[in-house]
Amino acid sequence: MTNKLVICGHGMVAQRLLEQLCAQPSMPYSRVVVLSGEPSPAYNRILLSSMLAGDAGESSLTLQGEDWFQRNGIERRQGDPVVRIDRDAQQVVTASGHSEHYDHLVIATGSRSASLGLPGEDLKGVVGFRDLRDTRTLIDLSQRYRRAVVVGGGFLGLEAAEGLRCRGMAVTVLHRGSHLLNRQLDKVGGNLLKEALIERGLTVRTSTSPMALLGNQQLRAVQLADETLISTDLVVIAAGITPNAEIGREAGLDCDRGILVNNRLQTSDPKIFALGECCQLGRETFGLVEPGYEQAAVLAEVLCQTNTTAQYQPSVIATRLKISGIPIFSSGQTEPDEHTESVVWQDYETNRYCRLMIRDQKLTGAVLFGETSDGPWYHERIRLADDITEYRASLAFGKDYCNAAA
Numbered sequence: 001m002t003n004k005l006v007i008c009g010h011g012m013v014a015q016r017l018l019e020q021l022c023a024q025p026s027m028p029y030s031r032v033v034v035l036s037g038e039p040s041p042a043y044n045r046i047l048l049s050s051m052l053a054g055d056a057g058e059s060s061l062t063l064q065g066e067d068w069f070q071r072n073g074i075e076r077r078q079g080d081p082v083v084r085i086d087r088d089a090q091q092v093v094t095a096s097g098h099s100e101h102y103d104h105l106v107i108a109t110g111s112r113s114a115s116l117g118l119p120g121e122d123l124k125g126v127v128g129f130r131d132l133r134d135t136r137t138l139i140d141l142s143q144r145y146r147r148a149v150v151v152g153g154g155f156l157g158l159e160a161a162e163g164l165r166c167r168g169m170a171v172t173v174l175h176r177g178s179h180l181l182n183r184q185l186d187k188v189g190g191n192l193l194k195e196a197l198i199e200r201g202l203t204v205r206t207s208t209s210p211m212a213l214l215g216n217q218q219l220r221a222v223q224l225a226d227e228t229l230i231s232t233d234l235v236v237i238a239a240g241i242t243p244n245a246e247i248g249r250e251a252g253l254d255c256d257r258g259i260l261v262n263n264r265l266q267t268s269d270p271k272i273f274a275l276g277e278c279c280q281l282g283r284e285t286f287g288l289v290e291p292g293y294e295q296a297a298v299l300a301e302v303l304c305q306t307n308t309t310a311q312y313q314p315s316v317i318a319t320r321l322k323i324s325g326i327p328i329f330s331s332g333q334t335e336p337d338e339h340t341e342s343v344v345w346q347d348y349e350t351n352r353y354c355r356l357m358i359r360d361q362k363l364t365g366a367v368l369f370g371e372t373s374d375g376p377w378y379h380e381r382i383r384l385a386d387d388i389t390e391y392r393a394s395l396a397f398g399k400d401y402c403n404a405a406a
C-alpha cells in the first residue's frame with residue numbers, strides 16, 4: 001500500500017519543506033506529489049524585486065533544477081490549481097478535474113495582494129506584485145507607458161516603485177500611514193527614507209489613500225480622498241497581503257484570516273497540515289520567508305516522526321529593504337513605548353541614523369538607516385535577550401565597540 005504525501009502549492013516554503021523532507025534520515029512516504037497553481041516550479045519570489053529593477057534575470061530565480069526533482073522522486077503537476085479538498089474521500093481535485101488521493105496533505109498556498117475594495121480595481125492597467133506573471137506584466141507595461149502609481153509604502157510597494165523608476169517610469173507612491181515603512185521604521189527613519197526616494201525622482205505622498213481608480217476599461221487616473229486626480233497608465237496594488245486560505249475554509253478546516261494550525265503545523269483535521277503565508281498560528285499570520293522556513297524544518301520532522309517534540313515557536317525576524325544604495329535594517333520593536341528607553345544616534349552629514357530600544361537592560365528593537373552592517377549583531381542581542389549593562393554606553397557604535405567594552 002502506498003503512503004502518499006500531497007503538497008498543495010509550490011512556492012518558496014513548499015520547496016524548503018521538500019528539501020527538508022529529503023534530508024531526514026527516513027522518509028515514510030512512498031510517493032510525494034506537489035500540485036502547483038503556477039506554470040513553473042518554485043522560484044525565488046524575493047528576487048522578483050531585483051528582476052523588476054533589471055538587476056536579476058529570470059534564470060537566476062531558479063531554486064532547484066529538473067534533475068533535483070527526478071533524483072528525489074518528487075512528482076509535480078504544474079499550472080493546475082487545487083480547487084477542492086474532499087476530506088471524507090481524502091482527495092484533492094484540481095481545476096482541470098484531476099483528483100489525487102492523499103494520506104497526508106500539506107497546504108502551502110501562500111498569499112496574494114490584498115484587494116483595496118475600490119471601484120475600478122478590475123480595469124486594465126491595475127496589477128498586483130506577487131508572482132512571475134505579474135512581474136513580466138509590469139516590465140511589459142513599463143516599456144509601453146510612462147506613468148505609474150504604487151499603492152502602499154511598505155517593502156513591497158517601495159521595491160515595486162523603485163523597480164518601475166529604474167525602468168524609466170514617473171512613479172508616485174501613495175501611503176496611508178504617516179511615514180513610509182511604518183511597520184519597520186520609526187518616524188525619523190521613515191522620513192529619511194522618503195527624502196532619499198524623492199531625491200532619486202520618486203513622488204511620495206503619505207497620509208493618503210486612493211478612493212477610486214478611474215477609466216473606461218483602461219485605467220486613466222487615481223482619485224484621492226481629497227478629490228485630487230493623479231493621471232496614470234498603471235496602478236500597482238501593494239497594500240498588504242491576504243492568505244490564500246479559501247480551499248481550507250471551504251473544506252471546513254478551522255480558519256480565521258489564515259488556516260489555523262497548532263505548533264506542529266497541524267490543522268483542525270489531523271491528516272492536513274498548513275505552513276507559510278496561508279497559515280495562522282494563534283493571532284499571527286506571516287509575511288516573510290524566514291518564519292516559513294522555520295516552519296518547514298519543524299513540519300519535516302513532524303511528518304517523518306524524527307522528533308516527536310518538534311514545535312514551531314515564532315521568533316523575532318529581521319527585515320531589510322532591497323533597494324540598492326538605501327540600506328535599511330530593522331528588528332523587533334520599532335517605536336518606543338512607556339516601558340522602553342531609546343538610544344538614538346544620527347549623523348546629519350552622511351544621513352546615517354540608528355535608534356535602539358532598551359527595556360530592563362535588554363535590547364528590544366533596532367532601526368538602522370544608512371549603515372546597517374551591525375544589524376545582524378543587534379538582531380542576535382534582541383533574539384537572545386542578552387543583558388547589555390556592560391557595554392550599554394557603546395551600544396550605538398556597534399559590535400566592535402561593544403565587544404571591546406564587555
Ligand SMILES: Cc1cc2nc3c(=O)[nH]c(=O)nc-3n(C[C@H](O)[C@H](O)[C@H](O)COP(=O)(O)OP(=O)(O)OC[C@H]3O[C@@H](n4cnc5c(N)ncnc54)[C@H](O)[C@@H]3O)c2cc1C
Pocket residue numbers: 008009010011012013014035036037038045046047048049080081082083108109110111129130131156244247275276277278286287288289290292320322
Ligand atoms: C516581490 C516580492 C518580494 C519579496 N521580498 C521579500 C524579502 O525580501 N524578504 C522576505 O522575507 N520575504 C519577501 N517576500 C515574501 C516571500 O516571498 C514570501 O514570504 C514567501 O514566498 C512565502 O512562501 P509561501 O510558500 O508561503 O508562499 P508563495 O511563495 O506565495 O507560494 C505559494 C504558491 O502556492 C500557489 N497556490 C495558491 N493557491 C493554490 C492552489 N489552490 N493550488 C495550487 N497552488 C496554489 C501560488 O500560486 C504560489 O505559487 C517577497 C514577496 C514578493 C512578492
